[in-house]
Amino acid sequence: MKKNTFLFDFDGTLADTNQIVIDSWQHTFKTVKGELGDEKWILSTFGEPLWFSMENAFPEEDVDEMIRIYRGYQKQHYKEEIKPFPGMVEVIKELKRRGHKVGIITSRLRPTTEIGLEKFGILDEIDAIVCGGETEEHKPNPEPALLGLKKLNSKSEDAVMIGDSSFDIICANRAGVTSVMVEWAITGHGENSQEPGAVAADIPDDNKPDLFIKKAEELLELA
16 A cells, blocks of 8 residues: 555644644633633644634634634744654655655644744655645545645545544545544544544544554555
8 A cells, every 4th residue: 555645734743733722722711711721622622623613612702803812822932832743754754755745734824834844844845735724625625635636746546644633534535545643643522532542533433544653654654
């Protein structure tokens, strides 16, 4: 099952943005409600499009304003707090060395996605990026993955998509792409959502990941 195209989610898969996301949420809760939010609930939103989570968190508020508060905090602290998950940078560089195509499929906006990739020293290694707001439909709809394949001139049967949330896995499966879930994921909606891998329990049986990986280096077995 060798592949020539590797599509990576950003948050929670390539980049450990967990703490900055939690802090951005808590800043928003503190600003709007005067108190901190439930961290367990915040963790359960990981992997969701931000607007979707904001609508659920603040149904009486203007979603655009909530997102402005959230992103304002994140913009100030983002670059200093994010870091790559172990092995991911090295794996992407090795995939490129072997002549494979690498893309990023993320719900994050392009500016902060590129800031993160540049900080990790791999922005120039990425052949195509599809970010939030650049497609009509969002994950779990297959459109972001399909656009990535189009940009890379790749076929779905030759591609693998790596993610940490049900949104990533269902998006990949619907696009006909081999789906891989990282076992360091802490996304999910169950009572153990903060535990690595708990998100898999939330995915319908007909949309389970094709593969799980515990270490980034396992991706090289597909290359």
